[in-house]
Amino acid sequence: MSPRRAVSGGRIDRLRTIRFTFDGHSYTGHAGDTLASALLANGVTLFGRSFKYHRPRGVLTAGVEEPNALVTVLSGAVREPNIPATMLEVYDGLIAESQNRFPSLEYDVGAINQLGGKLLGAGFYYKTFMGPVIGPLKGTRFWMFCEHFIRRAAGLGRAGTEREPSRYERMNAFCDVLVVGAGPAGLMAAKAAADKGVRVILADLDANPGGSANWSDETIDGMAAADWAAETVRELKARENVRMLPRTTVWGYYDNNTLAALERVADHKLAPAKGEPRHRQWTIRTGAVVLATGALERPLVFPGNDRPGVMLASAVERYVNQYGVLPGRKFAIFTNNDSAYRAALALKKAGGEIAAIVDLREKISPAAREIAGKVGGAHHTGHAVIDTEGGKQLTGIKVQRFDDRTGVLSDDPRNIPADCLLISGGWSPTIHLASQAGLNPVWSDELQAFLPPQATQNWVGAGGFNGGFTTAGALAEGHAAGLKAAGAPAAAIELPAVDDDGLDPKPAPVLEIKAKGKAFVDHQHDVTADDVRLAHQEGFVSVEHLKRYTTLGMATDQGKSSNVPGLAIMADALGKQIPEVGTTRFRPPFAPVSVGSLAAERYGDIRPDRLTPMHDWHLENGATMYGAGLWHRPMIYALPGETVEQAYVRETKTVREGVGLVDVSTLGKIAVQGPDAGEFLDRVYTNMFSTLAVGKARYGLMLREDGLVLDDGTTWRLGQHDFLMTTTTANAGKVMQHLEYLLDVVWPELKVQLTSVTDQWAGAAIAGPKSRDVLAACLTGTKADNETLPFMGIVRGEIDGAPVMICRLSFSGELAYEVYCGAGHGTHVWEALMKAGKPFGIVPYGLEALGTMRIEKGHVTGAEIDGRTTARDLHLDWMLSKKKPFVGSAMMDREGLVGEGRLQLVGIVPLNNRPVNGGAHIVEELYEDGPRDSIGHVTAMCYSPTLGKYIALALVKDGKSRRGTRAFVSDPLRKRFGPVEIVSHHFYDPEGNRMHG
Amino acid sequence: MVEQESPLKPVWKPGSHGNFANGVGVYLSETMPGSIVQLAAWPGEEKAVIAAIKKVAGVTLPDGAGGGAPGDVKAAFGFAPGKFLVVDEKEGLAEAFAKAVDISVGTVTDLSHGRTAIRVAGPKAEWVLAKFFAIDFSQVSFPVGAGRSTVHHDVFAQIQRTAPTQFDLYVFRSFARSFWTALCHASAEVGYEVR
Amino acid sequence: MLITCPYCGPRDVSEYSYQGDGNRTRPDPASTDQEAWNAYVYDRLNPRGEHHEIWQHSGGCRAHLKVTRNTLTHVISSVGFARDAGHRKSDGHRKTGAEA
């Protein structure tokens, strides 16, 4: 038996023993324990160290709001930091360790920071570290020097560096009613809605639905509340129209009733089942939401309130009733409201000794007084705890008379020995989700709490969320909320009976006891009451300034327990009411959400692979692949021992002298069909298409509306009303959207249908003086001679039994054809072409050779069509029809686009015959030590086997007029400089005799 | 006739996979229809195209957005205003429609090679597909026969529910292998059989 | 955020592409009025409140929609096909098979 485990009681499975380790020590717990309850049962009270002062900390709460007891869980080499021990279910083999301590939790050298207390107050960073104005540490360097050491000390847990082996998944769900929180209110709501036949999802962040029923020690409907909850859950689970999501935190409330929820599917096991995700991220789109998220108890602020052993009263109640753990031997209670008396009762029942109940109110309810009498120990009303004693563990408290109206302390302090102090500062409804989907929360003076705001989305609240205090109320409100959310009229039913304990929900409006010593408001970030007052003194009085200046509420618990006490202290300093200080709007997430689960929807890879029909052939034939957007394309097909340059030079030479084959399936292809297709193309291309003959293709240029170049490509007229447009690989999607917009929004009167057929066709370009011979050897049903298939002509036929469509056009500048066939026949036709080409020495070639040949020809691609160039800049003004308006025609002549100083396309020849790099700049005068006065940059370069030298394309200021002049390439990034000659971009066969041949 | 090559070849692993110890949750297959044809009607000509579908493919489409009719051999469904996908086990459907649909009524676009048809069937079909697509797969909102156009990031999909627990997905061929791999991955949790 | 496509029904915002201010009118193609073109290409109404916008259901039926949406609350008050929004006069309202 563990030292602090009660002999009986609790909802744990005492027959199942769980073995786990914490900081290397082995412990046992029971099924149903959290790490916090199991360690408390073992007598462990020291859980972690605080952020700034490294103060020893225990466990403050029993739930998601825990600021102190954060641990790192290890599974193999994978680390998961910053998990609240209160939310971590123990399992066999669990390995957990404490954080932010060195060398150990017991002896942490960082605790020396406590000595600097006054110095390290709020905002101290801003006032110092500016350093000297001159010298080696001038400017910001002194700060950076100091920051180096500050960063070493910063942070809580350590993130791992091993790749995550677990799965994360994403799930879309649709329902009519989402109930958040499966306490008494949520369970009733789910039941009421489900009874109406609508689709219900019930999510709860705990492993066992039931909420407060699991630890309240009440009876509902004549049975233990926990049994009633379990029974109701069983009933709900059996229904077709209800989905139960335990261990699921609804963390975000987005537009149109879209909610995000994290299900911790396998965190309670050593390893997930086969194929099972560790976390599942739910996106729930629902008609209505019932928020039954309950309320969170707040701590009181007084000196020493962070000592291990100081815990929320409700947390202790929960440890006793749900986990059968007595987190101390001798208990004291300090409260400003009645709810803590329930904890006293629970302790007494479980055999704990109550040393004293310190109630800062003078007047208390008869019910509370009666309990105080029942549980024994001293009952000090009108008193306050002004300090605590002990080192890493509470040993006693100091109590003094206190006036709850004036806040004045009087009489002599007295000491009361205790090893566990229960504190209660009243309750704050958990309105985070409501705040994400509502206006500002509403302050209640009576409850000293923010109540839910007016809704801006379709939700309805119930129970503690509404500020309700009783289980009977929760049941009634839950039922009504369920009906309302389901769209059903209100109807009274006989609600399950609950005993009324007669306790009063109203707290005294006192959250802080002003006495000497560090009194913590935000435990994790070590923000003290004095820090809040300092912020006030320096003018940081709005709630957002307070948070930002002191870091109050910015820790992993997101201020769940510190928000209202912090506001109360600021309000007091300002002499204002709390709502005048301001209210906090809560943002997602309600509780921290794993990055893995948010990334889950991508299923592994960030983007899918897009493969051409011949992809596998390329891999099998030695291609080195290359990413082009989502596509994978062959870069080179290197022979053994070849460098990249050797490979593309060989491939290029073979094409220029013989024949080669390249995969062009990635080009965007759009079917443009309909009676107005020609008219439409005339409007979107700068040149004319309506006059194009059937069976012919034409090169076209498109501008954006602003007159700059959008894309280029060939469009083929396959029939009177049937065009096949090709776009560049990179711009396929963009062009499609551009055209669809024009058609749908601007010219809906045109009868044109656009369909992406990129995937329908496999495309192979066969190029080189011998390409016609290869076609002649394998093409049936038509001919490839110059008469049948002239330049820009199209024929249909078959290759090895597969239907093909062939257009004679050239990107390489050689005699060339693009052979299109059904994608499912792609490899078949490709192999047939390779086979037919074998006698002619055909080679497959990749993007590098393709790029080399286009540079030799001076064709432009994405590096030149970079969204900033005009048709004139690229010497494509011959394509600008003067006979018709087209997209961009009205804007393309603006002064900034036609004047001097435009970057224009030129050719570049390095005079030292050394390669230049893409991205190198061009200058008139070379300053290697202080490069300046760039006049342009290199867009693409290659070694031209045809010309026997390195050549490049460049965009150069007023480049056209610089042809024939000398300049320099200046590439300080890669330390390459040298003289170049600026020439025409047409390096090779400018008349185009080869491709027309 | 040259057979179409499947884009899934290297990742096609028949048999049971994942967590199938307690039964297979989904059956995954590629249906490889001979014809996938898109028909688009000009506004006001929708009825004429629906009539052509009946005449050529023998499939009767209900009126209404996303209306469709499933069939073992031929199936059709609407996926966008005035647009329909018609699928046939046999090849040659596009040519047949080209004769039957005049340009004054609408257009015919052959996508037989451009789309890969993947069938997801079994008790967990809705569950697995819901991991990808943000549409409501429940039978109430997605009845048998109906079609839907949707997307999982870069992967567009047209989906027809062809039986209470069976969906036929038409995805772009170039993405099919990636999508299939992801589909198998997502199915592992419930156990899947490739057949 | 969900947008209810007139054809596909309510769909997640991730299926849509935003195409901006729907209050703009493209000048007559032959117009050389630079002011008008400048206004069309560069000027935007950018209200805090109700806004008329064009969205494309690019991950669904690919139709362009004219959406009235509040830019402060994200509440959508109306959705219709963009092609029905005033530009086209001759076709009138589609009747038979209009939903197909």
Added chain:
Amino acid sequence: MAEYSVFSLLRNAFSGNRDWKPAWRKPDPKPSYDVIVIGGGGHGLSTAYYLAKEHGITNVAVLEKGYLGSGNVGRNTTAVRSNYLLPENIHLYEHSMKMWENLSHDLNYNVMFSQRGVLNLAHTPAQLDDYARRGNAIIHSGADSVLMTPAEIEWLMPGIDASGSARFPIIGGLMQWRAGTARHDAVAWGYARGADRRGVDILENCEVTGFIKDGDRVVGVTTTRGEIRANKVAVAVAGSTGHVMNMAGIDKLPIESHVLQAFVSESLKPFLDTVVTFGMGHFYVGQSDKGGLIYGGDLDGYNSYAQRGNLPIVEEVNSEMLALFPSLARVRVLRSWGGVCDMSMDGSPIITTGPLPGMYLNCGWCYGGFKATPASGWCFAYTIAKDEPHPINAPFTLDRFHRGAIIDDKGQGSTPRLH
């Protein structure tokens, strides 16, 4: 008011920190000023500061509708860099960078500017060429830039996936070492304190409700704290530009307001000193001195004045983070928030006189505003004081669109959400 220094810190610590004074006064509005600056964010406050410091114009009011720094200066991801492509942008942001390097001294307020570098990752040879073009442009404009190899990147950032097997392998990166981060709130507070010390009135909770005009000329504003007149009215209200200019009768501008989400993780022991961006999407991440990973990505992509976004971007941004750092799956997102950005038609800002007489406009910062804070205020102050732009901001006029003199760093054209 007391200078901040390590000595004042010590002295005050011994006196129980009771002697610290408010960082800035909370005065009541005067009926008129020489200059009104609308917008108590980073740019408005720095404008006021430089009006006083550089031009001796101290009879200035800064009008803030909420609390000071409640806009994007307190909502950004704190990166400071000048690694742009086009010379106009490089000059502006490099001017800013030089001011950052001495800002803490200038303001006597530690804004924690830390030059730990900003690295742009490249994943294809074409992209690396494109980055080289930019890097060389930066160097030719007098700023710093270096290329890094995958091995150097891996050494710099433990946990980054620099393997060749990544979906988009890292083949290199463009690093600007002088770039880095600053503490965003401190920038607002430091400028506020600096301006206040030079006599500027900072009026919080003072929302402009309308403009007072004399004919076409703007001569003042009406506010929730009464009417305030001025010779010159300057507008620096990024995120609310459309709304405020609407009150002045300008209903169309080359701007759309978009929401940009940002995220911070739970506090972790620092492992990432440099800000790094992913090249095959839109993602950037750095780690604060508190240990939180601060990261973000693309705009939600639709007009919005709501300071909150939606789920698709949340998921996209986190997916991209995991693609870069596959080990961070178990790290958790602590907070998310949204900022409203003025997205201009070419992705570059507008700092100009006009558009009405008596009015000055500073807007269109897209999501680049924070790093520009010093230079923006400096240039805007010059423009207000001299009634003409400084050569640095002369290219950033409102009529550049009309003239076709666009400054389009990304080459995306007039689609604001793509800049």
